[in-house]
Amino acid sequence: DGGITQSPKYLFRKEGQNVTLSCEQNLNHDAMYWYRQDPGQGLRLIYYSQIVNDFQKGDIAEGYSVSREKKESFPLTVTSAQKNPTAFYLCASSPPGTYALTQYFGPGTRLTVL
Amino acid sequence: EDQVTQSPEALRLQEGESSSLNCSYTVSGLRGLFWYRQDPGKGPEFLFTLYSAGEEKEKERLKATLTKKESFLHITAPKPEDSATYLCAVQYNFNKFYFGSGTKLNVKP
Numbered sequence: 001d002g003g004i005t006q007s008p009k010y011l012f013r014k015e016g017q018n019v020t021l022s023c024e025q026n027l028n029h030d031a032m033y034w035y036r037q038d039p040g041q042g043l044r045l046i047y048y049s050q051i052v053n054d055f056q057k058g059d060i061a062e063g064y065s066v067s068r069e070k071k072e073s074f075p076l077t078v079t080s081a082q083k084n085p086t087a088f089y090l091c092a093s094s095p096p097g098t099y100a101l102t103q104y105f106g107p108g109t110r111l112t113v114l
Numbered sequence: 115e116d117q118v119t120q121s122p123e124a125l126r127l128q129e130g131e132s133s134s135l136n137c138s139y140t141v142s143g144l145r146g147l148f149w150y151r152q153d154p155g156k157g158p159e160f161l162f163t164l165y166s167a168g169e170e171k172e173k174e175r176l177k178a179t180l181t182k183k184e185s186f187l188h189i190t191a192p193k194p195e196d197s198a199t200y201l202c203a204v205q206y207n208f209n210k211f212y213f214g215s216g217t218k219l220n221v222k223p
Contacts, residue, residue, distance in 0.1 A: 004157075040215055041215055042118065042203075042213035043158075043201070043203075043213040044213075045211060048209050050209070090157055090158070099145055099165075100146025100165055101145075101146070101205060101208075102148060103148070103160075103211070104160055105157035105158045105159075106157050107156055107157045108156065108157045110155070
């Protein structure tokens with residue numbers, strides 16, 4: 001049963017802490033993405049990766065970091081430099097393609113700063 | 115400047131009352147326009163990809179259409195289980211995506 005998994009579902013962070021959100025896919029997709037969703041706003045791209053060991057900053061990368069050591073995994077670290085991290089975080093992946101890339105999303109992680 | 119605008123922000127329908135949701139975009143060089151359904155606290159669920167003006171796609175009570183500047187998601191005879199937020203996204207470069215803020219649909223029995 002192929003899909004995208006994210007963990008944990010809920011995450012609480014104290015001021016000054018770094019936290020890591022997990023994203024795993026078994027769809028054999030090359031591209032993976034991280035988005036942030038805030039109430040009343042569209043999804044905003046944080047980072048994306050087209051292939052293993054390569055990733056690019058999106059529109060709001062400041063305060064975040066990623067790695068792509070395996071095709072299946074694309075973890076996101078929210079660092080203490082991110083001043084307003086409370087949000088719903090969504091991971092997505094896309095199958096190979098040369099034109100339009102349909103993205104498939106995981107269930108999300110809700111991060112709350114205490 | 116918003117690249118993707120969805121309207122209305124919220125829509126309340128009676129069961130069986132057909133309507134349309136709008137997604138207008140300002141980007142040029144569109145590669146694809148995508149519709150998603152999102153339930154509260156969950157990730158978006160893919161519905162349709164549209165590639166060029168004039169294209170239409172259907173799935174059960176949903177039909178998506180595309181023109182050069184906007185897309186419509188038509189909902190025919192909706193049921194309460196169609197209640198959700200519907201998101202529109204456009205891709206205009208290999209890895210450039212813009213999402214609208216969504217239309218929250220509530221279908222009353």
